[in-house]
Amino acid sequence: MRFIFKISYRQDLGLFRDRFQRDWYIALLLGLLALPVLLPDYRVDFSLMLIYGLCGVSLMVLAGYTGLVSLGHAAFLGIGAYAHVYFAQDMGLPWIVSIALAALVSAAAGGLVGLPALRMTGIYLTIATLAFALIVQEVFNRWESVTGGLKGKAVERPTIFGVSLQDDTSFYFLCLALLIAGLWLTRNVLRAPTGRAWVAIRDSEIAAQSMGVNLAVYKTLAFSYSAALMGVAGALFAHQVGFLAPDIFTVLLSIQFLLMVVVGGLGSLHGAIFGAIFVALVPVGISEARDVMPEWLGRVFSVFGQDAGSAVAAAVDGFVKHPGLEPGIFGLVLVLFILFEPQGFYGRWIKIKLYFSQFPLYKRATFKRQKSYMRSERLR
Amino acid sequence: MSFFRADSLAMQFGGIKAVDEVSFEVEAGEVFTLIGPNGAGKTTIFNLVSRIYDPTSGRLLFEDEDITEVPPHEIAGRGIARTFQNIELFERATVLQNLLLGRHARKRSNFLEELLFLPKVRRLELEHREAVEKVIDFLDLQSHRDSLIVNLPYGVRKVVELARALCAEPKLLLLDEPSSGLNVEETEDMAFWIQDIRELLGITVLMVEHDMSLVGAVSDRVLALNYGRPIAMGTAGEVQAHPDVIAAFLGG
Ligand SMILES: Nc1ncnc2c1ncn2[C@@H]1O[C@H](COP(=O)(O)OP(=O)(O)O)[C@@H](O)[C@H]1O
Numbered sequence: 175m176r177f178i179f180k181i182s183y184r185q186d187l188g189l190f191r192d193r194f195q196r197d198w199y200i201a202l203l204l205g206l207l208a209l210p211v212l213l214p215d216y217r218v219d220f221s222l223m224l225i226y227g228l229c230g231v232s233l234m235v236l237a238g239y240t241g242l243v244s245l246g247h248a249a250f251l252g253i254g255a256y257a258h259v260y261f262a263q264d265m266g267l268p269w270i271v272s273i274a275l276a277a278l279v280s281a282a283a284g285g286l287v288g289l290p291a292l293r294m295t296g297i298y299l300t301i302a303t304l305a306f307a308l309i310v311q312e313v314f315n316r317w318e319s320v321t322g323g324l325k326g327k328a329v330e331r332p333t334i335f336g337v338s339l340q341d342d343t344s345f346y347f348l349c350l351a352l353l354i355a356g357l358w359l360t361r362n363v364l365r366a367p368t369g370r371a372w373v374a375i376r377d378s379e380i381a382a383q384s385m386g387v388n389l390a391v392y393k394t395l396a397f398s399y400s401a402a403l404m405g406v407a408g409a410l411f412a413h414q415v416g417f418l419a420p421d422i423f424t425v426l427l428s429i430q431f432l433l434m435v436v437v438g439g440l441g442s443l444h445g446a447i448f449g450a451i452f453v454a455l456v457p458v459g460i461s462e463a464r465d466v467m468p469e470w471l472g473r474v475f476s477v478f479g480q481d482a483g484s485a486v487a488a489a490v491d492g493f494v495k496h497p498g499l500e501p502g503i504f505g506l507v508l509v510l511f512i513l514f515e516p517q518g519f520y521g522r523w524i525k526i527k528l529y530f531s532q533f534p535l536y537k538r539a540t541f542k543r544q545k546s547y548m549r550s551e552r553l554r
Numbered sequence: 555m556s557f558f559r560a561d562s563l564a565m566q567f568g569g570i571k572a573v574d575e576v577s578f579e580v581e582a583g584e585v586f587t588l589i590g591p592n593g594a595g596k597t598t599i600f601n602l603v604s605r606i607y608d609p610t611s612g613r614l615l616f617e618d619e620d621i622t623e624v625p626p627h628e629i630a631g632r633g634i635a636r637t638f639q640n641i642e643l644f645e646r647a648t649v650l651q652n653l654l655l656g657r658h659a660r661k662r663s664n665f666l667e668e669l670l671f672l673p674k675v676r677r678l679e680l681e682h683r684e685a686v687e688k689v690i691d692f693l694d695l696q697s698h699r700d701s702l703i704v705n706l707p708y709g710v711r712k713v714v715e716l717a718r719a720l721c722a723e724p725k726l727l728l729l730d731e732p733s734s735g736l737n738v739e740e741t742e743d744m745a746f747w748i749q750d751i752r753e754l755l756g757i758t759v760l761m762v763e764h765d766m767s768l769v770g771a772v773s774d775r776v777l778a779l780n781y782g783r784p785i786a787m788g789t790a791g792e793v794q795a796h797p798d799v800i801a802a803f804l805g806g
């Protein structure tokens with residue numbers, strides 16, 4: 175058990191919960207700064223992981239804090255990506271200006287999608303965002319003068335203030351800097367009145383409204399801010415993949431983002447990051463499995479004879495090479511988390527920490543919730 | 555000059571008239587109570603006053619201003635705060651966050667300032683915190699500050715909701731069945747608090763309540779409703795003795 179002595183209201187306004195948490199984050203930052211040196215040639219793509227982190231923060235603001243679940247966030251990623259490439263390459267604007275404009279364009283699109291959110295709730299809103307994403311994908315297909323259409327569009331490496339970031343390491347640092355900036359800004363908003371208003375909308379619209387929260391303004395703001403973060407992530411994503419085509423920004427990618435925030439744990443920024451790490455690691459795990467699993471399992475089963483061994487190897491080989499494996503695994507994980515750990519990795523992490531801090535005395539019932547039927551369903 | 559007035563207020567849901575030509579006036583500094591059997595339209599009147607519903611007809615006046623057309627999110631800023639019959643707290647937030655949200659109508663920072671958490675935002679947050687702490691002391695919520703609402707028992711939630719409404723520093727406080735679901739001791743505390751809210755904080759209270767001992771202890775005037783229509787008005791004793799009221803409550 176750790177005691178935090180609160181002696182000033184200022185302590186509750188800090189960026190971090192307490193001194194210990196701050197020290198852990200400094201250690202983590204040092205680790206991240208040293209990562210390219212420590213693991214120079216690893217298979218995990220750390221830049222992509224950081225970009226996913228930004229996507230996770232974006233959707234966490236909307237789904238986790240404001241309670242508006244979007245299945246169209248890949249569209250904002252695409253808008254940010256195409257807008258940035260258009261501004262930076264076709265119009266030749268400076269990189270910084272271009273990424274800022276991409277964020278603004280995406281934010282404007284977000285505000286537009288936010289409008290139906292004023293009338294729709296729950297699953298209906300989610301379907302509206304899905305429809306929006308499909309329309310945007312069609313626009314990417316057709317608007318060839320800007321997007322290059324189905325032929326796609328090659329993306330150059332970023333050049334910032336005349337410095338060209340040609341190698342992966344410098345790009346990694348760029349992504350890290352923007353993720354930290356995104357986290358910092360988001361944390362600031364969340365500990366200020368606007369963040370509280372979002373949480374209020376999530377938990378009870380009617381009470382939020384009666385306490386003075388303008389639902390239209392704050393829902394639109396949540397959509398715009400979330401989309402702006404996604405726009406920045408999209409700009410980085412464009413450099414990361416090096417080539418933009420409309421079929422990158424599919425509904426499947428949106429589902430992957432949703433998976434990220436659910437698996438990470440709705441309603442916490444930690445969750446967004448845990449989810450991003452998970453989603454970035456699954457494809458790596460699958461490709462590892464592709465390489466070693468068939469042979470390894472074949473060898474295990476060859477105790478039943480050579481034929482059985484090679485038959486198993488062939489079957490497993492066919493299974494892991496199946497193109498639908500990755501979405502399948504994502505879907506399965508999503509369902510399992512909703513069933514068994516609705517608070518995601520972050521919730522699990524809290525439980526593990528509590529288990530060790532109270533070691534012999536931990537009670538499972540600590541986290542059992544009583545069902546309560548108190549909120550009026552009639553007034554929505 | 556009148557403090558609060560409802561002028562032939564009516565609200566119709568499809569075929570039923572939930573509120574039917576109700577007029578009443580609340581004077582500054584009093585505790586005014588609405589009573590009536592279930593479905594009499596009391597909560598609907600509250601929802602009309604807090605502008606959740608648009609009345610079918612009638613007018614609402616607060617401090618001599620017509621608020622019949624004011625959007626619901628501006629009501630708190632004008633000085634009317636409320637609690638709900640079926641507690642509407644922000645369940646996955648802490649007590650402190652709930653109470654700080656109670657100050658939303660007094661927010662003075664904009665989004666850009668908050669993004670950067672400028673010193674101004676920090677200063678305002680400290681001011682809000684100090685106001686909230688006064689309410690915490692007033693209602694003895696010190697030990698629950700950092701608890702999540704989902705982990706609190708019903709009785710405490712009820713107090714937190716009252717506290718959240720007080721954080722808005724209202725002039726008129728609407729309490730929808732403040733004692734429902736509370737045990738005898740909690741109801742007693744509630745009676746003391748309602749008196750203190752009126753006497754120490756100078757807040758006018760408009761209340762819906764079923765517990766007649768609580769009504770008698772704190773109300774200055776009582777209005778009885780049945781099927782959306784007013785049937786009697788006066789002190790708690792007078793209204794309780796009124797033959798129509800007795801008939802209404804006995805289901806006559
Ligand atoms: N949103 C609504 N839609 C339809 N009918 C409603 C609605 N709200 C209230 N009513 C009806 O109006 C009448 C009064 O309800 P209410 O004001 O909640 O009564 P109470 O006096 O018990 O608080 C009831 O018949 C109720 O069914």
Ligand SMILES: [Mg+2]
Pocket residue numbers: 596597598639
């Ligand atoms: Mg009621």
